[in-house]
Amino acid sequence: MKYYAGIDIGGTRIKMGIINELGEVIVNENEETKKEKLELFTQIDHFIKRHPYQIEGVGLSTPGVIRSDGYAQTSGAIHCFLNCYVQQELEAFLHLPVIVENDAKSAAMAEKWIGAAKDEDSFACLTLGTAVGGAIYMNGQLVRGLGGLAGEFGVALSSLQPGDYNEHSFSYHAATVAGLCREYSYSVKERVLDARVIIERSQQGDEVAKLCLSHFYHAVAVLFVNIAVMIAPEVIIVGGGISENQEVMEAIEEEYQNICKDYHVLSLVEMPHILTCQLKNDAGMIGAVYSFLRRYKKINDGNSI
CATH class of the missing domain: 3.30.420.40 (ATPase, nucleotide binding domain)
Structure with missing residues (x-):
């Protein structure tokens, strides 16, 4: 079984999970969102390193209009991401492959994968x-x-x-x-x-x-x-x-x-x-991982992994 980090950033709280390739949430943590970019990246890094799982990659869900290359044209309450190549910068910081996805699109992908829209x-x-x-x-x-x-x-x-x-x-x-x-x-x-x-x-x-x-x-x-x-x-x-x-x-x-x-x-x-x-507060984390799997594993929506 392979494991991925699903990160769902909100203006007040950040939800961080370890999620397997079936969409099951193995670890689920919730903290106050750091406001500065370096602090936020460090918060994610510390979460990944304090759990005994080999992480294959990171799916990041965040507010804003996000281009397919992970550039945030807008960033909602996450002001430190505005006009930032979030994906490239976080990959360089974590030394892991990263996908950055809009929060609502993440929720939709989670529901399509294993939720109400499957x-x-x-x-x-x-x-x-x-x-x-x-x-x-x-x-x-x-x-x-x-x-x-x-x-x-x-x-x-x-x-x-x-x-x-x-x-x-x-x-x-x-x-x-x-x-x-x-x-x-x-x-x-x-x-x-x-x-x-x-x-x-x-x-x-x-x-x-x-x-x-x-x-x-x-x-x-x-x-x-x-x-x-x-x-x-x-x-x-x-x-x-x-x-x-x-x-x-x-x-x-x-x-x-x-x-x-x-x-x-x-x-x-x-x-x-x-x-x-159906997936409630876990949808952003799960959908961000699904976005990662779609990109890197070349899977199609509706197909099993």
Whole structure:
């Protein structure tokens, strides 16, 4: 059995795993993300060296628009990676082969490998977190697009008004932190950055929380509709922490179905089903390793390794 390091970098926490060639997570650790590049590289190096496994390579999942050569055109909350050849620099530091992959694309590849999408040829994966991330599979293959931009659903605009484009993006309305938490915090003049707090307050009768959640459900459902009519996937798979809340997912799907019913054109056509990611918080690590295997082992999606 061969082993690989799967690293999933988030703005607050970094998830690091030892993963075998079947996608099984053997070691799983979670630490605070270091902010400087050298510290971050050292953090990864120390993780690999303190475990008794011969590591064949490293799959790194990170926010941002990542080119196929591992260059980060954008880097989200990982500011030290901006305009950086992350793959080349990390390979030189670790003395191991490395693949760098966008976090949402990593999640999609994990679900395609051993998760909810393993039997799907065409699907979109949507991650609802600090911002909205996404990935597209068509005809069994991941779609990267120009410079890795394909699937960046959160950057899409939800308004026709000129100017203030960040405020018109779907991340500004349909992400749990940039959207839901921002609107609620502004409304109650209190900084709330955890969607679970808003959900709990809604259940306790907080009318502002209920209203903000209804706006959030509608924004996500509209994004589903736009994805459906633009790329027509068989299913849309939803990940991110909030996807683990069954009540929230049912509310989003109900709003999606209402739009499909009320919008006459959509009521006449087959629309994608909504599924929830199966691999939860491990998806980024597993998918980054799968990306490594696809590149270096020349495997095809849907085939066993």
